[in-house]
Amino acid sequence: IYGGFALFLVILFRMVIYRCLRRLLSLGFGANNILVLGATEAGRKIAEALAKTPERGQRVVGFVDERFQVMEHEFANVPVLGKYADLASLIKKYKVTGIIIAHESSSPQEIMRVLVWVCDQPVHIYLVPELYSVVHGRFKANLVYGFELQELFAFTMPLWQVRVKRVIDILFGAFLGLISFPVCVLAAIAIKLEDRGPVFYSQERIGLYGKPFTVYKFRTMRTDAEKFGAQWATKDDPRITKVGKFLRKTRIDELPQILCVLKGDMSMVGPRPERAVFIAKLREEIPFYISRLKMKPGLTGWAQVCHHYDTSTEDVKIKLRYDMYYFENMSLLLDFQILVRTVYVVLTGKGAQ
Known part of the structure; x- marks a missing residue:
């Protein structure tokens, strides 16, 4: 009886904690700040999907696009903050923990060029599924929290x-x-x-x-x-x-x-x-x-x-x-x-x- 009662309390306690954490994340507390590279249709879908599911703990704070100087500075109700060359300063300013690459070109050379800007930064690097085939077989990748993003250079050491x-x-x-x-x-x-x-x-x-x-x-x-x-x-x-x-x-x-x-x-x-x-x-x-x-x-x-x-x-x-x-x-x-x-x-x- 004691063992069954203890198991019930543990499960109940974990469920309460889980619900509380999801509620805090949905209110914006403790969310990871994300930058999306590429103000594209794929980037729009990602930003809108993450905005509808805040309990995932991923919050898009802005887009970064090479056309920054000739485009509107708002995309999908999210500000466009600068170009790829501004990534280092933007990561520091907005305390960014992750970057989603939603680049428009599927050219391997273009994807490589984009990754060179970010792969030495202390952030997680995610790739939309449409672009993952470009680097598939060259880097280990993981599905991120069941969401359709692939993580490159995932740090796997506990x-x-x-x-x-x-x-x-x-x-x-x-x-x-x-x-x-x-x-x-x-x-x-x-x-x-x-x-x-x-x-x-x-x-x-x-x-x-x-x-x-x-x-x-x-x-x-x-x-x-x-x-x-x-x-x-x-x-x-x-x-x-x-x-x-x-x-x-x-x-x-x-x-x-x-x-x-x-x-x-x-x-x-x-x-x-x-x-x-x-x-x-x-x-x-x-x-x-x-x-x-x-x-x-x-x-x-x-x-x-x-x-x-x-x-x-x-x-x-x-x-x-x-x-x-x-x-x-x-x-x-x-x-x-x-x-x-x-x-x-x-x-x-x-x-x-």
């Missing part, structure tokens, strides 16, 4: 795993830093004895959602290595010092990045952090390269253990596929697998450049 991942980063980073301290001291002495130059070098890299941060590494190249500008390392690169070659082969040069892990700019596992100058170039050449910025960069990662150092744009394309696989399948189990494979890579020198 929140509890995200928190555990951060705890692991701190504990594992501190442990790795402690046991590797003697090795770091020897590396610093060797670098200093070879050419009397600085032991460390620092660079600005781009992290989660485009946030810049400073990364630290042991110097493995001559002090004038980039006198002609930023460039990728090549096989048997003459700029690499003798000590630097050993440090790169054993991955000891990466150890100072543990500081970035402890600070929270990086994780133990994630895509390789890239420099702004290369990102500006690669986002023009490789569709969706910028989507890597939806992940916190890592000391090691799926792409790093499966492929060698980047030496060309073709290498970057290959690594992007590995990075997107990691994003779509991110889990603590996969992180553990990558860490184990990293030990193998370090011991064998696989992929060193």
